[in-house]
Amino acid sequence: MQEFTLEELVELIEAHAGEPDEGELDVSVVDVLFQELGYDSVQLLEVVSQIKARYGLDLAEGILAEMRTPRQVLDTINELLRSRQHDGMGNGMTVHTSSGAFDLSHNDASSLHAQQLLLLACGGRLARVVYTLAELGVADVVADGPLDIDTIAEKAGADAVSLYRVLRCAASVGIFVEGPTRTFGLTPLAEGLRSDNPNGVLPLVRYNNIELTHRPFDEILHSVRTGEPSFERTLGVSFPDYLSANPEVGRFFDQFMSFWSRQFVEEELEQYRFERFTSLADLGGGDGFFLAQVLKRHPEMSAYLYDYPSVVAKAGPLLEEFGVRERVEIEGGDLTRADVPAGYDAYLLKAVLHWQNDEQAEGILKEIRRKMGDNAAARLLVFDSVLDPGNAWDHGKFLDVDMLVLFGGRERTFDDWTALLRRSGFELVGQPNVFHWTLLEAKPV
Ligand SMILES: C[S@@+](CC[C@H](N)C(=O)[O-])C[C@H]1O[C@@H](n2cnc3c(N)ncnc32)[C@H](O)[C@@H]1O
Incomplete structure (x- = not known):
């Protein structure tokens, strides 16, 4: 059952009403009147509003009069949570059972629908x-x-x-x-x-609500009936052409991609152990930001950057800015038809294959495999989402629907990845550390 704890209450009081006049807010003052601790009713009202929002409780007017000490707040809130649970309105129901059915035994199905299904729908x-x-x-x-x-x-x-x-x-x-x-x-x-929250979701909220994503989602039924993307059908042009034709959206999309890709760069660089390689081909490397970070740290390394022409057009000045431009060959085109250059130690596909369906992904991987030839030391580095199996929450499952509707691409489970790599002439090296975003390192076989 959900429980409102003293720690949570202290956290809310300190955040919204400040420190007590004297001493600490802990178990020793659980029966002391708020008034004696130095809190007035306006401050307490704010704390109660926060509790109300956090737990979605409908607190009656005047309830403050019943909550004059921390213990009384805990008792009142926990009593409300308990009674809500019994009414079948709580979140504590068991959704998954061993039989796979929904266990609604403690819930009134009509209120569950009203509150949860309706909210989702x-x-x-x-x-x-x-x-x-x-x-x-x-x-x-x-x-x-x-x-x-x-x-x-x-x-x-x-x-x-x-x-x-x-x-x-x-x-x-x-x-x-x-x-x-x-x-x-x-x-x-x-x-x-908040715009100053480094972990905030403002760019994601905007991305999900502009024409670029919104309109194709109007045709999700088409995608699900046919397995085809809905982007061109609704917006009349391909994704990269739309971005070129709408430079403001293009700029926003670049910033959005940067927002994600720049967040974890330090952690990712650690994982790849790029010091093993003297040359790197970054395929679908966007504006080259990630590649620039690699090259900055590895002054001996040379590189190749490939993406759609309109995307790599922005790469030159950026690589220049990081002082690595002269070590990079830049080429624009469509990766599904690309003639990938031979001779690189490592080929990187970072967040690229999920834009592709299996046939396209296999085509790209087979082309890389061909160009690796008999260089057994060459490595393929795929950085992509690995879906959590079963019913577990995974943001990748939403991204997967995005990929279907926008590009006809898909996210993949670990088994999907292993099979795709095998079909394309690769084998995983070692056991990857599977997170939502995972580095899969493969060698040619
Ligand atoms: C999610 S972004 C990742 C960019 C970059 N690798 C990173 O991690 O920051 C996917 C990139 O793949 C590129 N891409 C996808 N399909 C492509 C294709 N068929 N040909 C060329 N580039 C492609 C996109 O233009 C985009 O820059």
Whole structure:
């Protein structure tokens, strides 16, 4: 069962009401009146609003009067969580059973549908609500503390009545919290929409809501019925051509890719052990940012960079900026038809094969294998998503649907990867450390 703990309460009090007047907030003060600890009712109301948002609880007006000590808060909240569980409205139900069926024995199926299935099925609408709040920068507006709706609307450039309705909808699922007198503040989920949050999801929210991704998803039924992508069908041109024709979207897409690829560069570089190689072909290497980081650390290494012409067009100045341009041969084209150069120690495909269906991926890999010839020391480095099998949560399962709809590509399980590599003339070297994004190193066989 869900339980609201003293540690959580302390964390919320310290974050939203500050430190006590004296001493520490710990088990020793669990029965001391909040008043004696130096907290007033406005501060406590804010803490209660946070609890309400975190657990999606519907707390009655006046409940504060029953919660005069930390223990009373814990007891009241846990009692509410318990009764919600018994009503079948909680999240504590067992969804997976050994028989594979849904166990709804402790749940009333109609309320489960109303709350959970409906929420998921209306997710598209909720995504637009989140997108709107992200575009208006509401999380930044209330970054220093809750504000009333008129002030938020003025700062965000929105109509106060409409913004109130959209914020109220978001707050019903824990994104922002409505406090007294139509004020709104941040919640842990809303923190993810702040522009100064390095772990925030603003670029992802925007990416998922612009025409580039949104329109093809209108035709997801087509993709699922036929197995074909819906990009060209809805937008009339291929993905790279769309980006070239819409330079503003192209710039945003580049920034979005950079946002992901630049986040983990240090960790990734460690894994590849590039010091083993004197030459590297980065296929689908984008604007060359990752390659530039490799070359900067390995001054003896020479390289080859390949991507669509419109993409590699941006690589020259970037490689120049990192002082490695003269060591890189750049070529533009379509990888599924490329004549990959022979003679490189390592061939890298980083987040590229998931754009391809199995036939295309196999074609690219076989071309690399051909060019490795009889150089048994040559290595293929594939960095891509490895899907969690079964019902486990994995963001890759969403990305997989993206790949289907946008490119006709796919994410792969470990078994899928092993089979694809084998069919293409490769064998895995060692046992990869499988995370969501995984480095698969293979040798020619
Ligand atoms: C997700 S990005 C990864 C970029 C880069 N490897 C990185 O990790 O930062 C995928 C890249 O593959 C390129 N790509 C996908 N399919 C391609 C194809 N058929 N021909 C050329 N480039 C392709 C895209 O243009 C894009 O730059």
